[in-house]
Amino acid sequence: MRSLPLHANTHRTLQPSRRMPTHRMFRLALNFSSPGWRWLLVEGLLPLAGAGVLYLLWGVCRLIVRNTPRGSAPFRYSWGQALDPFGWLYGAIIISVQSALISARASDSTVLTTSCCVGAGACVLLLLAAMNERGSDPAWQPSARFQWFAALLVVAILFAGYRAHGLSSIRL
Numbered sequence: 001m002r003s004l005p006l007h008a009n010t011h012r013t014l015q016p017s018r019r020m021p022t023h024r025m026f027r028l029a030l031n032f033s034s035p036g037w038r039w040l041l042v043e044g045l046l047p048l049a050g051a052g053v054l055y056l057l058w059g060v061c062r063l064i065v066r067n068t069p070r071g072s073a074p075f076r077y078s079w080g081q082a083l084d085p086f087g088w089l090y091g092a093i094i095i096s097v098q099s100a101l102i103s104a105r106a107s108d109s110t111v112l113t114t115s116c117c118v119g120a121g122a123c124v125l126l127l128l129a130a131m132n133e134r135g136s137d138p139a140w141q142p143s144a145r146f147q148w149f150a151a152l153l154v155v156a157i158l159f160a161g162y163r164a165h166g167l168s169s170i171r172l
Contacts, residue, residue: 036166044158048091052082085142085150086130089123092157096120103164112164119157126150
């Protein structure tokens with residue numbers, strides 16, 4: 001049985017166990033240097049979740065800085081607005097189109113390209129329906145059903161984008 005070094009500068013070694021995966025298997029499972037993982041973290045999740053995270057951080061900073069003398073109005077901030085399905089859907093359209101172009105160039109598989117195009121079309125239709133509702137009722141707010149469906153659609157689009165960007169390192 002081969003021993004694996006813990007660190008290049010030490011002489012201690014770790015014996016792999018049959019019950020525990022070896023470091024090599026762990027590295028293969030969590031290979032964040034692949035083009036797909038890099039894309040998912042930097043170009044997929046960061047733009048979609050970044051604005052919401054910044055909005056939450058802005059609220060926390062306002063809460064910390066606010067001086068609340070006695071008798072003043074309580075602190076008000078719309079924390080739930082960080083979950084913005086409109087922004088997710090706009091971003092998912094862009095991700096879908098980019099992923100469709102990359103998957104069309106990188107492989108002969110039309111299933112992935114078609115699923116990216118269908119995802120982009122679904123995002124456009126959802127946005128149009130939501131804009132129609134908001135246009136007819138200015139007080140309209142996205143329902144929980146709409147937010148959940150938009151989140152599931154975005155997750156599916158991110159998965160398709162991960163697959164497309166993992167096929168090749170071709171960039172637009």
